[in-house]
Amino acid sequence: AISSMGSRKRKKQNERSEASVQVSEFFVNAEGTGEKVNLSDLLGTVEKTSGASNKTKKQLRNLQSSKETLELPLNKQQTEKIQRGIAYEKTAAEVSCWRNIILQNQKAEQMVFPLNQESPGPKRVEQVVAGWKVQTPLEQEIFRLLHINSQPVDDPVLTPVEEQSLKAMSLEEAKIRRAELQKARALQSYYEAKAKREKKIKSKKYHKVQRKAKCKDFLKQFDEMVKTNPEGALEELKKMELSRMEERMSLKHQNSGKWAKSKAIMAKYDDSARKAMQEQLQMNKDLTQKIVVPSDDEHESNEEGLETIPDFVNDSEPVIDSVNPWMRGQLTHEEPEVSCVTTEDVQTAEEENEEEELVGEFERKRKLRQADEEDLIPTEEELMRSEKTLEGSNQTREGLNTPGQEDEEGLLNEGQIRVRNIEDLEVLGEFVDPQPIAEPSLPRTAAVEATSEPPYKKKREIDLKEVLTKEAKAVKVPFLPTVVDEEERDEQISIIKEAFAGDDVISDFIKDKSKLEAAGRPEVVDLTLPGWGEWGGVGLKPSRWKRKRFRIKTAPPPPRQDQKLPDVIISENRNASVASHQVTNRLLPFPFQNTAQFESSIRTPIGPTWNTQSVVKNMTKPKVITKMGAIIEPMVKEDFIKNKTTTPGGKGPAIMLGENKRILFVKCLKKTSL
């Protein structure tokens, strides 16, 4: 407007004062803005050129005549915004694939940096030296071949498969495996050599012997198999059946072959030939014989027959340890079976059994008698002697403190017997070895049990429950000799009593405690005012209702800490000197939700005074470990995220479309051809 006011038209300045890479839109001006550009101005020459096709010319003419305007494209700002939005979404999605790894690392108890440390140890020269290239055409050819077959290029280098397997195994594992393989190979070669050697032997006798041995072995195995693996045995049986069928079909062992005929001629004179023929026939017989499969019940009866005589009957008398209930349990338990297995079907066995039992019983009795004679008689005197010395003290002791006995034993050395003089030692021997006392009762109990047990009971293993529930025989042992001289003790006690004659410490303590408890109890506040609302005066009490109404009870405080500890007083007053070291109850530290949690975190000690070395090491391991002098590289994406989840943007659907089209096209083609 200002420029139009002047008479002379001023020329517009379009200079740039600052040399900048960035050209702002405000500085750009277009020359000749008033004039409109027509399509014909731009495309006028097309009409004249001969190269352009008539079709395009026609289209252009149509365009020129049409009055419709094209839609404005989105302005630059908006298109850019859309582009940015898409790009951001894509990147955010791509970056979020780290989420799991990051969370995992944050939660990890220990992180060792640098990540992805290479295994220490020597490397091969080929790995260290790089930059060697093939040069001659021959070399190239060789390497091409090697590459095609994915073989190692350098001499001792492993194939990728081998390398992977090596990585999968640790060194020790690999060593063990190698040793195993070596052994297996050695064994294999050994057996191969052996087989070869044996094959070379021409002796028929040798082979015959071998065959027989094999046969025997097989039979043995078969017997075992019947017991352990009946299914396998059945299969073997089936095989045998098959061979029997084959044998019956063929004329192989019927003395009809060439060899047999020749032998038949010789048989008149030669004994061995006759024998051979006989053998062949025997073989035929054996093979064609029907194999009887033993039925189940037979098997069972067999077993019973086998087990009628338990092994231990023939054993010498076991050493009966009266302290060990297990031993006793076995004996008492198994003995009844000796008598109960008397069954009708195996008469002879029974008789034998009875005889043996009787023999065993006699033997046992004899042994017992011997033992009595050896042990008891000489010890009786000693016992008498020792008891005399002990009786007095024992009695006094029992009389003195039968209830407080346990306490005294607590003071003494538990479990072991203290020995002062030789006499004691001798006496000790008796108490330590109480076998003869306990033993005589044993056979009797066994007999009783035997009669009570029902007959026809199968043999069992020791039943744990029964053994454990059975009452162990309590062995009565006289009290151990005490060591403290009674007189001295009494003296001491009397001295102590004298010294603390007036002190009743315990009752004092109880009084103190009850006083403290009483002090902690809330008092009842009495707010009754006599005379209000009723008559008052001397000798008149406020009514019961009033007393009930105006005596206010406060809520009881939390229970005292020493409530359940009879001989402790725990002061619940705040101790200022300690309080400065205590975590206040109000401000519970952050991750904890209650005091119990926090206290439990403090309670467990982590030091080597309370824990073993390995536990301490485990508990005090640092969160981050770095290697000295090692550069910690940032994470490398390829190491952590194997396959990229995001597809290259924008291209995916387009390709799909193209493919679809192609498929359609192919279909159309097929149709037309049909």
Place this chain on the structure above:
Amino acid sequence: MKVKVLCRNPDDYVRETTRDIQRVPRNYDPTLHPFEVPREYTRALNATKLERVFAKPFVASLDGHRDGISCITKHAKSLSTVISGACDGEVKLWNLPRQECLRTVQAHEGFVRGICSRFCGTSFFTVGDDKTIKQWNLEAPGYGVREEPINTILGKAVFTGIDHHQRESTFVTCGQTVDIWDEQRSSPIRSFSWGVDSFSCVRYNPVETELLASCASDRSIVLYDTRESAPLRKVIMQLRSNTLCWNPMEAYYFTCANEDYNLYTYDIRHLDVPVTVHMDHVSAVLDVDYSPTGREFVSASFDKTIRIFPKDKGHSREVYHTKRMQHVICVRWSADNKYVLSGSDEMNIRLWKANASEKLGLLSTREKAAAHYNKKLIEKFQHHPQVRRIARHRHLPGDILKQKREQREMKEARRRREQNVRKHSKPGSVPLLTEKEKHVAAVVE
């Protein structure tokens, strides 16, 4: 009669060699070792005290620059080499264990704005105020040979920052635009711009190597993907961010150092609210660098201190300062997670321990075990007031302490005021904003 004999096996108490430590038979019966909690508490307290006693983080100071340090970078392959650029255009190569300057190059006229070393460790790039990008060989030239850059690119505008790709031969610079360069070409293969603002820092994501983030002077942080034609998204904050750093172990987190004294950790998938606001500095934060383990980061501030933050905590665990250290311009965490390097205004590069009380060098097994036990004890009893008091105590220079108090008061006043406003206005009209929400102005798509 049974005879019981005491049996002693020499294997249980005789050591194998005289150099071996004495075998001490241990009985772990808990009745023999009573009061485990009080005893451990005492140990924890002692450990905490000793930790503070041995906290001597300052290792060395590298002096030699003749102007303030403007940028530092680590060598990609060597722990002992560090490259630093100064405000007078000088670039120095340092040997850390010997604490000496290996080489000095007059790289630019004016500031050296950015340095980055190539991933292979053979060369490094510098950008400066003289609008050039120069590539230098990391090996020193022979005797009598002049220091010449391998490659010089003359740009059209000043470059303010540079970063190299993790594995490929491309690098990115920022200035008026964010440009991606191929090492073989003299013009950028792509340039991004969004509006007409200049950028102060650009960084490649070390994990997702195609991602880029830059700090612009319009208070925004812009994300890019080199595979896309346009930038991804922009978050505008209340004040300008100076630098940012990606977490090297967690692909989608980055932390930016802001002018408003705070650092902000963002998840690039949710830019509208920062994940954590790290506050403790009392002046603008100028630089930030993550530890290579991605667990912590170090920040340099205009308030003459360095602070170490755990990545998910709002407050720092450590503050380093010395009397002579002025405004800290740049800071880097060494690649072995042991040291922190800081370059400051007063021309010195300082080497600090990342763990102030850590014993350096090889440790014997027992030393190691003791250190681990002590650390665990402190962690176990960290909530006890005495332990916490000792463990948290740090000495701060007077003026920083004063500023801290002042700022706390200001913050409290602001909070009170807001509360009052809320109290006296229509319910719901003044929304309650969390600390995280306060600092983001807008997210631009």
